[in-house]
Amino acid sequence: MTTGTPPAEVLRARDVHLVRDGRPLLQDVSLTVRAGEHWALLGANGAGKSTLLGLLGARTHPTRGTVDVLGRRLGRVDVRELRAYVGHVDPRHPLTEPLRVRDVVLTGATSSVAPLPRWRPTPEQEARAERLIRTLGLAGHREARWPTLSQGQRGRTLIARALMPRPRLLLLDEPATGLDLPGRERLVEALDALRRDHRELATVLVTHHLEELPPGTTHALLLRDGRALAQGPVADVLTGDLVGACFGLPLALARHGGRWTVRTTGTGTGTGTGTGTGTGTA
Structure with a gap:
């Protein structure tokens, strides 16, 4: 740019x-x-x-x-x-077939839930699917079937799928x-x-x-x-005052290594904000 x-x-x-x-x-x-x-x-x-x-x-x-x-x-x-x-990732993806990770990712090229009959990916599409699988940390699971995947592996598979058409x-x-x-x-x-x-x-x-x-x-x-x-x-929006007003709780925010933690500063009950368990480490 x-x-x-x-x-x-x-x-x-x-x-x-x-x-x-x-x-x-x-x-x-x-x-x-x-x-x-x-x-x-x-x-x-x-x-x-x-x-x-x-x-x-x-x-x-x-x-x-x-x-x-x-x-x-x-x-x-x-x-x-x-x-x-536009790539759209929804963890409630309606897949019922026991497809391999590789096949799920390739359905992003056809914007379909399952592989289309008689459709075959081009060499370029196959290479892109492999790159995305590696980027999303799924190289060791490319042949794994959907029902055997953890929720996290499914989520990363769906992100790779959404990126197939280069959105x-x-x-x-x-x-x-x-x-x-x-x-x-x-x-x-x-x-x-x-x-x-x-x-x-x-x-x-x-x-x-x-x-x-x-x-x-x-x-x-x-x-x-x-x-x-x-x-x-x-830096302007994620402050204790603004996020606290958004969730209706007195909150204190901190940022470490680019990651946020949250804790309540009063006696209110939880509303889904979390309690500051994130640490910023992978």
Whole structure:
């Protein structure tokens, strides 16, 4: 990227509202994500994080406001074509067949859950799948079947799958769901490796645990009751006052080696923020 020239916009949401069954899920939310930025969407359960991610991934449309994904406005573009340029990682991936890791990754080339009949990958696609498997730390599991994988191995497999079509944007919906501490740390390490190896890739990660954020996280958006409470560079947004207001708890935050820890400073009950168990080591 040329010095002094802002990176290209990957996402822009303006004054977005989303109403479902008469209930407002998002209200007046705006967000701009540029190439090479790594955003965290943070908030308690029900704050609207996954709902907003669905808009950013062209899976739903706003009731009011505009969403531009890779320069194309929702409502004016074939979303099936647009989704080919957006990697979406959902740990609830609906795979029922006992596919090998390699085969799951290759389904990212066809945007399908299972291999398509009579489809064969090109040598270039096979080579890319192998590179991604290595990058995500799965080289020793490439022949392992889906039912035998741990939750963490499945998560990293799905990230490799999402990267197969060389997307400019990667959306991660609570990728650490169900992981134990070693699995979480391996996932965080893999996400940070992606940042180093794919400089132009923009990512948006949904979580309600600050301990799950990779060191390369650059920006954050705090959601509370469907509204944006604060957004911007992590140094400005991830503070005890702002995150505490987001979760409704008195909190103290600390950052060590690029990783965050959280602890309560009062007597409130937990809301899903975690208690500061992250250490920043893999």
